[in-house]
Amino acid sequence: MEALKCKNLSFTYPNSQAPALRDISFSVNAGELCVVMGKSASGKTTLLKLMKKEIAPAGAVFGEIEAFGKVGYVAQNVEESIVCNKVRAELSFAPANEGKSEEEIELAVAETASYFNLESKLEYDVSSLSGGEKQILNLASVMIMKPDILVLDEPASQLDPVWAERFADIIRKLHRDFSTTIIIAEHNANALFESANSILLLENSKLLIKDKADAFVDYLRKNNNDMLGAIPVSMSLYNGAKTIGECSELFREKQIKRLKKEAMPKETAVEIKSIYFAYEKGKDILSGLNLKVYKGKINAVLGPNSSGKTTLLKAIAGVCKPYRGRIKADGKISMLSQNVFDLFTKETCGEEADFEKFGNLLELNDIKERHPYDISGGQAQRLALAKVLERNADIILLDEPTKGFDCVLKEKLASLLKELCKQGKTVLIVTHDIEFISRYCDVASFLSRGKIISTKPRREFFSSLSFYTSSIGAITKTDLVSIDDLTESGGI
Numbered sequence: 001m002e003a004l005k006c007k008n009l010s011f012t013y014p015n016s017q018a019p020a021l022r023d024i025s026f027s028v029n030a031g032e033l034c035v036v037m038g039k040s041a042s043g044k045t046t047l048l049k050l051m052k053k054e055i056a057p058a059g060a061v062f063g064e065i066e067a068f069g070k071v072g073y074v075a076q077n078v079e080e081s082i083v084c085n086k087v088r089a090e091l092s093f094a095p096a097n098e099g100k101s102e103e104e105i106e107l108a109v110a111e112t113a114s115y116f117n118l119e120s121k122l123e124y125d126v127s128s129l130s131g132g133e134k135q136i137l138n139l140a141s142v143m144i145m146k147p148d149i150l151v152l153d154e155p156a157s158q159l160d161p162v163w164a165e166r167f168a169d170i171i172r173k174l175h176r177d178f179s180t181t182i183i184i185a186e187h188n189a190n191a192l193f194e195s196a197n198s199i200l201l202l203e204n205s206k207l208l209i210k211d212k213a214d215a216f217v218d219y220l221r222k223n224n225n226d227m228l229g230a231i232p233v234s235m236s237l238y239n240g241a242k243t244i245g246e247c248s249e250l251f252r253e254k255q256i257k258r259l260k261k262e263a264m265p266k267e268t269a270v271e272i273k274s275i276y277f278a279y280e281k282g283k284d285i286l287s288g289l290n291l292k293v294y295k296g297k298i299n300a301v302l303g304p305n306s307s308g309k310t311t312l313l314k315a316i317a318g319v320c321k322p323y324r325g326r327i328k329a330d331g332k333i334s335m336l337s338q339n340v341f342d343l344f345t346k347e348t349c350g351e352e353a354d355f356e357k358f359g360n361l362l363e364l365n366d367i368k369e370r371h372p373y374d375i376s377g378g379q380a381q382r383l384a385l386a387k388v389l390e391r392n393a394d395i396i397l398l399d400e401p402t403k404g405f406d407c408v409l410k411e412k413l414a415s416l417l418k419e420l421c422k423q424g425k426t427v428l429i430v431t432h433d434i435e436f437i438s439r440y441c442d443v444a445s446f447l448s449r450g451k452i453i454s455t456k457p458r459r460e461f462f463s464s465l466s467f468y469t470s471s472i473g474a475i476t477k478t479d480l481v482s483i484d485d486l487t488e489s490g491g492i
Helices: 044-050 087-097 102-115 131-143 161-178 213-222 226-230 244-252 309-317 377-389 407-422 434-440 458-463 471-476 483-489
Strands: 002-012 021-029 033-038 060-067 071-074 149-153 181-185 198-203 206-211 268-280 283-294 298-302 324-329 333-336 395-399 426-430 443-448 451-457
Touching (some): 002 181, 044 181, 071 131, 087 102, 087 131, 102 131, 131 149, 226 407, 244 471, 268 426, 283 426, 283 443, 298 309, 298 434, 309 395, 377 395, 407 426, 434 471, 443 458, 451 458
Parallel strands (some): 033 181, 333 395
Antiparallel strands (some): 268 283
């Protein structure tokens, strides 16, 4: 039985010449888990929003899209989805709006909080929750209304690796326990790829394929499609291997050449000594933090949600003033904030940034005449990055720069950052994107509870971790932590 059907669906945004979706036809069966993949601006978010009429974007629709049942929608932006200050109030909001009785609301909240492990948080302020807890609250607030179809748009894009895996576990559990029809868009589908009943691929606003995982991978290989870089490493590394364990066995059979040990850089662009910062008195976000940011290098900081990563960047940029300690920066600073839409003030994207310099490089030319608030999250991220880079700062601070980026754009970004470093610029990234920084950074640090715990060269850093290491690191269990390391060592 069909849960959702698209037939010859096309969609064009107002004041846009090119359709965002072109002649798309497919169906999703009841109880199916469908992962939607595609490059940035391929039409994923547009397609998902059209599935829920209440949030469907304005524009010209041709063809048909029909959902057979109630649709619940979870967006990628954690903060924008929350409407109440307290956890209990957030869970109660939707059933109260539907006119449920007090007893019905209390029962629904108690049951939902129990299922999503939020019972101990019911009386908490939402602001006190971690990013992962907030996104689970978002999901619980949707599921309390018992939707027939659950639609999720990159829900784990702002979560650290541990919380992202927990979130994926909940999605798998909902699918397993209730045969919930789930349609989820992801740039990095590692966590759900093997569990999916089908994978759907959009490219240039068109549907290329919707099929089972094995057939999907075969299609990508046969057509040498760029999205091969987005499938789980375990399915693309060695022919015939599908899991991390199988890849590890094949790796152990290889004759591996040891790589030269990386040296720690010496020259610094930023030195931070024992800084303390709190938004509220007595609640330190940064607590005796020490860090050296190395000149002409890609420096990276990772750590759990709410560990203080964004606050650290704001402190270096001068947005937040530590009440104790010292920050010494050698040069002009420019920062890409996490909420990129805050940077936009003009009527068109073309007025926001230097399109002659960055239009081709960041694939922005097709949005030059559009309003900045009418573009996708990935496009907004690239436009904001162009604004930051054109300031020609000596020290570039990037907060989750790969959010909304597909695998091809990530490679372009890495090439750009490396070129900037060759010019003497210094880059500091805070991110949850382990696969990106384990391949491209020079030095990495781990931040926990407001302190830097460890700073090491890339390979030494990621090989010292278990839960925050890369897929390649998990396979090799050595200091080979990226596909480039594995290739250089003779592992593939």
